[in-house]
Every structure is written in structure tokens, then in C-alpha cells.
Amino acid sequence: MNWLGFRTLFIKETMRFTKVYLQTLFAPMITALLYLLIFAQVLEGRMDVLGDFSYTAFLIPGLVMMAVIQNSFANSSSSLIQSKVTGNLIFVMVTPLSYLEIYLAFTLAAVLRGILVGLSVYIVALFFVQLPLFNIFYIIIFVLMSSAVLGTLGVIAGIWAEKFDQLAGFTNFIIMPLSFLSGVFYSIHSLPPLWQTLSHFNPFFYMIDGFRYGFFGTSDVNPLFSLGVVATFLVGLASFTLYLLHSGYKIRD
Amino acid sequence: MSIAISVKHIHKTFFSVEALKGINLEIKQGEFFGLLGPNGAGKSTLLNIMSGLTRADSGNIAILGHDVVTDYRSARLNLGIVPQELVFDPFFTVREVLKIQAGYFGLDHRCNAWIDELIEALMLSDKTNTNMRALSGGMKRRVLIAQALVHKPPVVVLDEPTAGVDVELRKSLWVFIKKLHREGHTILLTTHYLEEAESLCERIAILNHGKIVALDHTTTLLDQGVGNQRSATLFFTETPPPLSQDITSLISKQDRLSITVEFDLSRITLPVLLEQLKKQGCKVRDIQTEQIDLEDIFIDTIQRNKP
Ligand SMILES: Nc1ncnc2c1ncn2[C@@H]1O[C@H](COP(=O)(O)OP(=O)(O)OP(=O)(O)O)[C@@H](O)[C@H]1O
Ligand SMILES: [Mg+2]
Numbered sequence: 001m002n003w004l005g006f007r008t009l010f011i012k013e014t015m016r017f018t019k020v021y022l023q024t025l026f027a028p029m030i031t032a033l034l035y036l037l038i039f040a041q042v043l044e045g046r047m048d049v050l051g052d053f054s055y056t057a058f059l060i061p062g063l064v065m066m067a068v069i070q071n072s073f074a075n076s077s078s079s080l081i082q083s084k085v086t087g088n089l090i091f092v093m094v095t096p097l098s099y100l101e102i103y104l105a106f107t108l109a110a111v112l113r114g115i116l117v118g119l120s121v122y123i124v125a126l127f128f129v130q131l132p133l134f135n136i137f138y139i140i141i142f143v144l145m146s147s148a149v150l151g152t153l154g155v156i157a158g159i160w161a162e163k164f165d166q167l168a169g170f171t172n173f174i175i176m177p178l179s180f181l182s183g184v185f186y187s188i189h190s191l192p193p194l195w196q197t198l199s200h201f202n203p204f205f206y207m208i209d210g211f212r213y214g215f216f217g218t219s220d221v222n223p224l225f226s227l228g229v230v231a232t233f234l235v236g237l238a239s240f241t242l243y244l245l246h247s248g249y250k251i252r253d
Numbered sequence: 254m255s256i257a258i259s260v261k262h263i264h265k266t267f268f269s270v271e272a273l274k275g276i277n278l279e280i281k282q283g284e285f286f287g288l289l290g291p292n293g294a295g296k297s298t299l300l301n302i303m304s305g306l307t308r309a310d311s312g313n314i315a316i317l318g319h320d321v322v323t324d325y326r327s328a329r330l331n332l333g334i335v336p337q338e339l340v341f342d343p344f345f346t347v348r349e350v351l352k353i354q355a356g357y358f359g360l361d362h363r364c365n366a367w368i369d370e371l372i373e374a375l376m377l378s379d380k381t382n383t384n385m386r387a388l389s390g391g392m393k394r395r396v397l398i399a400q401a402l403v404h405k406p407p408v409v410v411l412d413e414p415t416a417g418v419d420v421e422l423r424k425s426l427w428v429f430i431k432k433l434h435r436e437g438h439t440i441l442l443t444t445h446y447l448e449e450a451e452s453l454c455e456r457i458a459i460l461n462h463g464k465i466v467a468l469d470h471t472t473t474l475l476d477q478g479v480g481n482q483r484s485a486t487l488f489f490t491e492t493p494p495p496l497s498q499d500i501t502s503l504i505s506k507q508d509r510l511s512i513t514v515e516f517d518l519s520r521i522t523l524p525v526l527l528e529q530l531k532k533q534g535c536k537v538r539d540i541q542t543e544q545i546d547l548e549d550i551f552i553d554t555i556q557r558n559k560p
Binding site for chain 1: 304326330334336340341342343354357360
């Protein structure tokens with residue numbers, strides 16, 4: 001293992017987003033808080049949520065996880081496509097870094113950005129509402145694994161896309177709908193049966209549901225089952241990404 | 254002497270284009286080697302296979318004995334490549350870029366002194382904290398060279414390092430590359446300027462349509478007449494009188510007050526030509542010699558190498 005090389009790529013990927021923190025950290029936090037203000041204002045008291053918690057309290061973990069999901073994905077995918085389009089990915093490709101090291105560095109930087117945005121949304125939200133904390137283990141494990149899944153998906157999208165609009169398509173037609181329809185704004189128990197069933201096929205649903213369990217101690221499905229689903233996705237996607245990198249798909253002629 | 258770069262039976266096809274058709278080549282340690290060839294000959298493709306940016310369909314390449322695919326870590330530690338395209342990372346400054354590149358190769362802050370040395374040698378001292386985006390093309394080219402050298406690779410491969418670089422800078426780049434060579438680095442470069450290859454390279458290979466059509470010591474190739482073709486345009490103060498047959502046979506283009514001649518140095522030299530023109534009553538006002546056109550030389554070489 002080329003530890004120093006891996007560390008350098010990880011730090012570089014981190015610097016890449018911290019250098020433009022207004023866009024990569026601050027803006028997503030503001031977006032999440034806008035959702036919080038608007039939805040909490042409009043829907044408080046009208047939504048049927050889990051247990052006796054307020055709708056606003058219910059909403060916050062969802063918004064935090066949605067921010068984690070979208071920003072982890074955005075980080076690795078936009079970094080890769082930019083490097084590909086501008087051609088500077090070659091600076092990484094000519095080094096002794098292995099595919100595993102490259103994959104881990106991109107994904108961990110994405111995890112870090114997801115966590116930073118998620119944490120800032122959480123901290124600011126605490127000014128608005130009291131939030132219980134049932135079991136921090138679930139909170140941490142779901143944030144880590146979900147951001148890793150999305151960082152990995154970002155690597156896949158970044159490898160696959162050849163142009164920025166293809167990546168925008170991936171984001172807008174896959175990541176955005178799946179994250180909005182995953183139960184951020186509602187408990188799926190309040191949905192008609194068909195939509196409830198369909199929600200169970202959405203991997204993001206398990207991320208949010210398990211994450212919420214860490215705060216409230218109740219959830220739509222068993223959190224260990226959610227954990228299993230997310231872990232399976234992570235292993236599957238990571239293996240697929242390593243296979244893609246190994247095959248040279250779209251990055252080595 | 255051991256082999257710095259060994260290329261065996263390399264084939265590469267892009268969709269329908271057969272870019273490399275079985276390349277065999279051995280470059281010795283400490284050699285200064287030139288790879289010439291017209292646009293699209295396959296030079297960059299071959300270099301990119303060496304650096305791992307492209308994969309060969311078959312055949313293999315080893316850098317100091319390390320296969321570039323199966324033993325890529327060692328191969329890449331021993332190789333520095335300056336790409337043909339002017340690529341850069343717009344997020345970072347010159348110094349950041351160099352430190353990052355060194356880090357990829359597993360080097361820590363102990364290589365800072367070497368980075369300083371590179372910055373100095375490539376005349377980037379007043380740009381170290383400038384963002385890559387804000388550099389001129391020639392400066393970006395120098396950063397690319399520095400990036401390729403951060404890990405002190407014994408084998409250095411340069412893909413047209415002087416393309417788009419002004420005369421002044423080109424000269425200083427050659428001084429720098431010659432110094433690397435004197436210090437023991439093996440140098441492989443591609444260029445479109447024959448004069449460069451002539452004055453620098455000990456051996457030259459000419460690539461055309463994915464095949465090596467000539468491979469020899471530079472002096473041998475030049476003795477065979479490669480690079481003896483010259484082209485010059487002569488401007489007169491008044492319309493010249495009818496010229497003798499041995500001169501008109503050289504003319505490729507003629508206007509009222511000028512003629513363009515193409516000739517072989519082994520047959521006639523410019524001073525002799527001028528003397529003859531003077532004798533025939535021409536008043537030469539100005540002479541413009543063309544950059545020696547490599548394409549013609551390649552075509553010439555390729556013709557002569559046809560079975
Ligand atoms: N990524 C690619 N996809 C498809 N075709 C390619 C690719 N790279 C190179 N080629 C083709 O392979 C052939 C060799 O190209 P290469 O870039 O190696 O030429 P070159 O000798 O470096 O030319 P130049 O002097 O213009 O740099 C060309 O016909 C080119 O179009
Ligand atoms: Mg080329």
C-alpha cells in the first residue's frame with residue numbers, strides 16, 4: 001500500500017472542495033435549512049409521523065441525511081468528471097497509486113464532505129428544535145456507510161459520464177428523485193400501499209430510516225435490516241467500481 | 254549497458270485505426286533518443302503505453318526491467334512523462350501541484366529541496382504561489398516538465414516538449430534537458446523539429462503509420478541523406494532573365510520577383526546556387542529559408558524503405 005500516495009490524493013480531493021467552501025459546504029447547508037423553514041412551517045401538525053415527535057424534529061434527520069447523500073455524490077462525481085474533461089486525471093494515472101488507493105481516496109473525501117455538510121445542517125437545526133438522541137452508534141454508522149455508498153456512486157458516475165450534462169442527467173434523474181422520494185419529508189406509513197411497497201426498493205429509504213432510528217429509537221423497518229441493505233450496497237458498488245477502474249473503462253484507452 | 258526502455262511487439266488499435274503495428278525498440282540506459290514521425294504516426298500512443306495511460310492490445314513494455322502492466326508500481330517510479338497536451342489542475346498553485354505530484358509517488362516533505370531546485374531550474378521562481386490557471390502556455394509547459402521530474406525518475410519521456418514554446422524558452426529547455434541527460438537520465442523525446450533531433454539525439458527512430466520505418470544513429474541517418482533537403486525562396490530586385498536548365502529544374506514555385514527552390518545539400522549548397530544566379534544576371538535582394546519540412550523527409554525515408 002502506497003500510504004503517502006493515498007493520503008496525498010485524499011488531501012488533494014479534500015482541498016479541492018474546501019477551497020470552494022461557499023459552494024461545496026455553505027450553499028448546501030443553506031438549502032437544507034430553507035427546506036427546514038418552509039416544510040416545518042407548512043406541514044407542522046398536518047403530517048402523521050412516527051411516535052409522539054414533532055414533524056420538525058422528524059424532518060431534521062431526513063434533511064441531514066439528504067444533504068449527506070447529495071454532497072457525497074456531488075464531490076466524487078464532479079471531481080472525476082472535471083479531471084477527465086480537463087485531462088488532468090493523467091497526473092494520477094501515471095503514478096504508482098493502485099486502483100484501490102485511488103478509489104478509497106476519492107470516496108473518503110466524498111465521505112468527509114458529506115459529513116461536514118450533514119453536521120453543519122444538524123448543528124444549525126438544533127437552534128430551531130430540540131432533537132432526541134437515542135443511539136449514536138446508528139447515527140454514525142449510517143452516515144459513514146451512506147456517504148461511502150454515494151461517494152462510490154459518484155465515482156461510477158464520474159467514470160461513466162463523458163460530458164457535464166451526462167453527469168447532470170445522472171444527478172437529476174437518479175440521485176435527486178431517489179433522495180426526495182426516500183422519506184425525507186414524510187414517514188412512508190403515510191403513503192398509499194403501492195408507494196409504500198415501491199419505497200422499499202429505494203436504497204436511500206434505508207439510509208434515512210436507519211439514521212432516523214438513531215435519533216428516535218423507532219423506524220419504519222428494523223434498523224439492522226436497513227444496515228444490512230446499505231452494507232450490501234456498499235460492498236456491491238465498491239466491487240463494481242474496482243472492476244470498472246481495473247477494466248480501464250473510459251479512463252484508459 | 255542495461256536497457257532503459259524495452260518495447261516488444263506492441264500492437265494498438267483504436268476502433269478502426271491501427272495506431273501501432275508491432276513496434277520493437279530498445280533504448281539503452283543513458284541514451285538520448287528521438288522519436289520522429291508525422292502527425293498521427295503513433296508516437297504519443299507509444300509513449301502513453303509506456304506511462305500506463307493507454308493499454309496495448311498485445312506486446313509488452315518494460316522500464317528498467319519492470320513491466321509497465323504487471324509491475325506498474327516500479328515501472329512508474331522509474332518513469333517521468335511530460336504529456337503532449339497542456340493539461341493542468343485549475344484548483345492549485347504551482348508549488349501545490351508539485352508537492353501533490355511528489356506525494357502520489359510516496360515522497361514526503363523531504364523532497365521540498367528538490368522541488369525548489371526544479372522550480373529554479375525551470376524559471377518558475379516568481380510563479381510558485383500563482384494558480385495554474387493564471388500561467389501562460391509556456392509556463393504551464395514548464396510546470397508539466399517539473400511535475401514529470403518530482404520523483405527523480407531515471408527515465409524521462411517527453412512528448413513534444415517544445416511545441417508552442419518560443420525560441421528563447423526552447424533553448425533554455427534544451428539546456429535543461431541536456432543537463433538531465435549529462436546527469437545520467439535516459440531521455441526519450443518526440444519532436445517535429447528535425448534540427449532539435451539532429452543536435453540532441455544520439456539515435457533516432459522514425460515512425461510512420463504505426464511502423465518504425467527508420468532506426469539508426471543520428472549521424473548515420475543524416476549521412477544517408479535524411480535531412481539534406483532544403484527549401485529557399487529568393488527575392489529579386491527586378492525580374493530575372495531566363496535561367497539555365499540546372500536551376501529551373503530546382504524551382505517549385507515562381508513569381509515575377511521571386512522563385513522557390515528545393516534542393517539536396519549533397520548536390521548543391523545555397524552559396525553555390527547564389528553564385529550561379531549572380532552569374533546568370535539575377536539581382537538577389539533577400540533570401541528566406543524555410544523551416545526544414547519533416548514531412549518531406551519522412552516521405553523520402555518512407556519511399557526509400559519501401560520493399
Ligand atoms: N484515444 C484515441 N481514440 C481513437 N483514436 C486515437 C486515440 N488516440 C490516438 N488515436 C489515433 O491513433 C493514431 C496515432 O495517434 P498519436 O496521437 O499516437 O499520433 P502522434 O504520432 O502522436 O501524432 P502527433 O504528432 O500529431 O502528436 C491517430 O490516427 C489517432 O487518430
Ligand atoms: Mg503526439
